[in-house]
Amino acid sequence: MAIFFSEIISDDQKQQIQQLFEQFQHSTLQKNLIELKAIKKVEQAGDILRIELAMPFAWNAAFQQLKSELTEPLQKITHTNNIKWQLNYQIATLKRANNHPAVKGVKNIIAVTSGKGGVGKSTISVNLALALQAQGAKVGILDADIYGPSIPHMLGVAKERPTSPDNKHINPIKAQGLLANSIGFLMEEDNATIWRGPMASSALNQLLQETLWATENQELDYLVIDMPPGTGDIQLTLSQQIPVTGAIVVTTPQDIALIDAIKGVAMFQRVSVPVLGIVENMSVHICSQCGHHEPIFGTGGAEKMAEKYNIKILAKQPLHIQLREDMDKGIPTVISKPESEIGQSFLQLAEKVASELYWQGEVIPGEIMFKEVK
Numbered sequence: 023m024a025i026f027f028s029e030i031i032s033d034d035q036k037q038q039i040q041q042l043f044e045q046f047q048h049s050t051l052q053k054n055l056i057e058l059k060a061i062k063k064v065e066q067a068g069d070i071l072r073i074e075l076a077m078p079f080a081w082n083a084a085f086q087q088l089k090s091e092l093t094e095p096l097q098k099i100t101h102t103n104n105i106k107w108q109l110n111y112q113i114a115t116l117k118r119a120n121n122h123p124a125v126k127g128v129k130n131i132i133a134v135t136s137g138k139g140g141v142g143k144s145t146i147s148v149n150l151a152l153a154l155q156a157q158g159a160k161v162g163i164l165d166a167d168i169y170g171p172s173i174p175h176m177l178g179v180a181k182e183r184p185t186s187p188d189n190k191h192i193n194p195i196k197a198q199g200l201l202a203n204s205i206g207f208l209m210e211e212d213n214a215t216i217w218r219g220p221m222a223s224s225a226l227n228q229l230l231q232e233t234l235w236a237t238e239n240q241e242l243d244y245l246v247i248d249m250p251p252g253t254g255d256i257q258l259t260l261s262q263q264i265p266v267t268g269a270i271v272v273t274t275p276q277d278i279a280l281i282d283a284i285k286g287v288a289m290f291q292r293v294s295v296p297v298l299g300i301v302e303n304m305s306v307h308i309c310s311q312c313g314h315h316e317p318i319f320g321t322g323g324a325e326k327m328a329e330k331y332n333i334k335i336l337a338k339q340p341l342h343i344q345l346r347e348d349m350d351k352g353i354p355t356v357i358s359k360p361e362s363e364i365g366q367s368f369l370q371l372a373e374k375v376a377s378e379l380y381w382q383g384e385v386i387p388g389e390i391m392f393k394e395v396k
């Protein structure tokens with residue numbers, strides 16, 4: 023669809039406006055905004071210029087940049103004093119691994135995994151989900167870590183329990199704006215050992231399929247799944263069964279963790295699940311006293327791995343006491359301190375994940391839903 027311009031705008035002005043949008047550069051754009059057909063309307067009414075965009079992936083931070091870079095030149099071209107910007111989201115549903123059918127109420131599933139335990143997979147999952155939400159998407163999180171479900175605790179809802187409206191479906195818990203459910207709600211504490219083999223995968227499948235992820239007819243744009251760590255049979259079965267759009271592998275910089283992370287990437291490749299990239303957690307230690315950055319677990323390992331196996335490094339998250347303290351309080355850093363270095367780096371991770379998912383994927387045409395951002 024071509025851009026709708028109001029009549030008052032001359033051909034020469036139209037050309038200049040298009041050129042401005044064409045020239046706007048951002049790390050999330052592999053095509054420019056005109057090629058992406060993101061600009062829908064440029065309307066002038068007296069002194070006011072209204073600009074309407076529609077984006078297929080979460081893009082709030084980039085939208086702020088667009089506004090700050092283009093407002094002045096657009097005012098100059100159109101001789102207006104006031105620009106009213108509007109971003110509508112039409113977040114694309116992308117092709118799922120192995121052509122699995124969709125989970126009701128969910129457009130895209132992002133699986134977060136790690137080759138071994140304790141590397142910060144749950145911390146990354148929770149903050150990524152919250153950052154995708156801050157970037158403008160409707161987001162859910164499913165804690166599938168049968169060995170240590172920690173998401174409810176990290177979101178400050180450990181004492182809550184999901185309810186059922188009809189004894190068949192499950193109402194997810196609302197936590198910090200996210201819709202959340204956890205395998206932990208189905209287990210007694212400390213009995214992870216009984217969750218082996220088919221039991222784990224059937225319980226998880228049930229949790230995934232029977233949770234009411236859509237609210238008021240609004241689907242989740244992204245469901246982040248915190249997977250059980252490791253690359254054993256359970257993990258393999260789950261990766262095969264879940265209709266994943268893309269997977270993320272979390273690692274720390276130590277050699278031993280990287281070796282496991284490679285196994286994680288290989289596992290997904292074996293079952294034809296696209297790997298979006300790796301997140302290196304605890305990349306450098308930031309001292310809470312003096313802000314000094316120190317790579318206590320070494321450097322360069324993730325780069326070597328990324329190069330050798332042709333995968334992207336999506337982010338490097340520092341080791342910082344704040345991150346741990348915020349998780350323990352149940353108010354993750356993306357919410358408690360969005361402007362901090364850590365908060366900002368999660369926002370960048372989210373825009374990278376959302377855009378990579380879109381550019382790597384194949385759009386499934388479906389219902390179009392709009393949500394406004396001004």
Ligand SMILES: Nc1ncnc2c1ncn2[C@@H]1O[C@H](COP(=O)(O)OP(=O)(O)OP(=O)(O)O)[C@@H](O)[C@H]1O
Pocket residue numbers: 136138139140141142143144145146167170172251303304339340341342343344345346347349350
């Ligand atoms: N970058 C970081 N900076 C500081 N603390 C961190 C960081 N990442 C994780 N942690 C802390 O490390 C501990 C383990 O993190 P987390 O539970 O996210 O790991 P995990 O990989 O999900 O573990 P498991 O595999 O056992 O589920 C938590 O206390 C968490 O707060």
